[in-house]
């Protein structure tokens with residue numbers, strides 16, 4: 001989401017907000033400065049190098065075939081095995097629509113970036129073009145709890161801060177079960193499980209709606225399949241080894 005300018009209650013130690021709406025499923029506000037920060041955990045895990053045999057490959061280096069930008073071609077920079085956000089080029093999306101799935105994404109934060117909070121290597125992985133798993137460099141970089149890497153942005157902080165240092169490759173392994181609608185009503189809310197560098201950070205988290213900024217999310221009926229989107233938030237975050245496996249509905 002677009003980075004807001006904090007309007008109140010912001011300190012270096014407790015970034016966040018004190019005047020945003022209350023979340024309906026929590027005692028906290030959206031981006032609440034008082035919400036406890038996730039504890040740091042050294043992930044210390046190995047990363048899968050090869051996708052499973054039945055995976056659909058979305059990006060494995062070389063080119064951005066199968067991806068589009070806001071105005072046609074996806075104009076991020078491919079360098080060998082990885083693709084890097086081109087700031088200002090806009091978000092990129094898969095041409096294919098993707099529904100419930102197991103998704104693997106690897107990313108790396110910029111090195112030498114002295115920005116703080118939401119300004120440091122911000123990007124995002126949007127399921128169904130709508131639901132953001134936050135990408136951020138939180139290695140010794142605090143922000144509001146529901147904006148950490150692995151957060152469901154604006155809704156659910158990660159259970160741990162499993163960030164590696166800037167420049168190191170990191171993984172998200174995601175299990176996505178999107179919402180179902182019966183007419184205008186929610187038949188089944190979305191649930192998401194996320195492992196960050198092998199550490200569980202979202203445990204079948206129930207979502208209250210698509211990602212919003214400084215507002216409380218609400219569902220509106222939408223398809224069960226839509227593109228996967230990667231966010232241009234102005235930082236040169238890198239991605240590689242992106243694949244998914246469709247789940248039976």
Ligand code: MG
Nearest residue numbers: 001122123124
């Ligand atoms: Mg983001």
